[in-house]
Amino acid sequence: MQADQIVSLLISVLFSVSTLVIIALGLAVIFGMMRIINLAHGEFLMLGAFAVLAATRAGLAIWAAMLLAPLVVGVIGLVIERLVIRHLYGRILDTMLATWGLSLVLTQLATIIFGPATQGIATPLGSVQIGAYSIAQYSLLLIVVAILLLALTYLVFTRTRYGLMAQAATQLPEMAAALGIDVQRMNMVTFAFGSALAGAGGALLAPISGVVPTMGVAFVAKAFMTVIVGGQALLVGSTAAAGLLGTVDNVVSYLTTPFLGQGAVLVVAIVLLRLLPQGLSGRWKRQL
Numbered sequence: 379m380q381a382d383q384i385v386s387l388l389i390s391v392l393f394s395v396s397t398l399v400i401i402a403l404g405l406a407v408i409f410g411m412m413r414i415i416n417l418a419h420g421e422f423l424m425l426g427a428f429a430v431l432a433a434t435r436a437g438l439a440i441w442a443a444m445l446l447a448p449l450v451v452g453v454i455g456l457v458i459e460r461l462v463i464r465h466l467y468g469r470i471l472d473t474m475l476a477t478w479g480l481s482l483v484l485t486q487l488a489t490i491i492f493g494p495a496t497q498g499i500a501t502p503l504g505s506v507q508i509g510a511y512s513i514a515q516y517s518l519l520l521i522v523v524a525i526l527l528l529a530l531t532y533l534v535f536t537r538t539r540y541g542l543m544a545q546a547a548t549q550l551p552e553m554a555a556a557l558g559i560d561v562q563r564m565n566m567v568t569f570a571f572g573s574a575l576a577g578a579g580g581a582l583l584a585p586i587s588g589v590v591p592t593m594g595v596a597f598v599a600k601a602f603m604t605v606i607v608g609g610q611a612l613l614v615g616s617t618a619a620a621g622l623l624g625t626v627d628n629v630v631s632y633l634t635t636p637f638l639g640q641g642a643v644l645v646v647a648i649v650l651l652r653l654l655p656q657g658l659s660g661r662w663k664r665q666l
Contacts, residue, residue: 382509387632389508393517395624396524399617400583401597402604403527404576406616410605412548412568414463415474418481419601420594421488422573425451426580427589428488431499440502440585447581448574455573459566467565481594488591496588520582527578532613534571535666544568603647609657612666618658623647 405419416422426447433443462480466473503515535541546554547564555561579597587593604623608615623643631639654660 380509382511385508386511386513387628389513389517389521390632391625391628392521394628395621396521397583398600398604398620398624399524399528400520400579402601402608402616402620403531404572404574404579405601406605406608406612407531407572407575408569409602410608410610410612410616411545412565412572413470414467414569415470415477416572417474417477417598418484418594419576420596420598421481421484422451422455422576422594423580423583423597424488424589424591424594425454425484426577427499427584427587427593428492428580428591429577430581430584431492431497431589434499440499444578444581448578451577451580452570452574455576456566456570458573459569463569464562464566485591485594492591494591496590498588499585501585516585520586523582527575528613528617531575532666535612540564540567603643607647607650607657609654609659609662611659611662614662614666615657615659622650622658 401423404422405416408414408416408419429447429450430440430443433446434440438446458480462476463473466476501514501516503519505512505514506518507513533541535545543554543559544564544567546557547559547561548568551561554564583597587596600623604619605616607623608617608619611618623646626646627639627643629639630642650658
């Protein structure tokens with residue numbers, strides 16, 4: 379392989395890994411940390427994409443729209459937590475049923491408001507030439523943004539007073555309440571934060587995928603697979619899983635076809651969970 383081909387393949391792998399990180403980070407907070415099986419996660423991504431679409435149609439610059447989208451979806455997540463999720467903590471099957479129903483409602487609302495047709499958002503920035511290969515600058519930006527989102531989430535949960543209280547509220551709620559922490563309030567804010575991360579993911583994916591009410595279906599399985607394979611370490615585990623699964627997908631797709639690449643990801647995930655039932659980070663001591 380020539381040098382430019384190797385660089386192009388490396389960037390492609392990093393882009394695949396970054397995409398998995400972006401779509402799974404919000405779920406890592408809500409499912410990995412709060413133990414809420416949010417089957418509407420794909421629809422939260424969809425809401426982020428439509429928030430960008432609506433904002434750009436209203437005349438807002440795409441970069442400003444991408445900053446606005448997480449705030450919009452975060453507020454929606456906060457309302458959903460107060461009205462629905464708050465009453466279902468500890469009831470896994472009820473939560474799954476409620477969020478599945480919520481996903482159907484959100485999809486139908488988006489269809490009524492925006493229509494069923496796939497709509498596109500122009501990909502910002504141009505491309506850069508590496509030898510014989512042209513690389514989209516937006517792909518490089520997504521790699522950087524994925525790293526920044528990981529760093530932001532890590533700092534929020536390890537370097538802020540809220541983060542420490544949120545971890546206590548989700549891991550030891552009785553003890554946290556005894557220490558004076560408002561567990562319900564912490565759960566509400568944490569769910570909203572995870573929703574905002576999902577909204578950011580949808581906003582970032584909007585220019586490179588068709589914006590359609592059913593777009594969440596294409597991402598939710600990958601998000602759950604990444605978080606489950608990652609295991610109990612919220613960020614490090616999910617990042618490791620994204621690195622492994624993204625690399626497998628990209629390399630196998632490059633050597634064969636994208637269909638076989640997706641199949642290889644599924645096989646690797648099944649084998650890993652058979653060998654490591656608690657995920658890649660199951661034996662690690664860290665929780666983030």
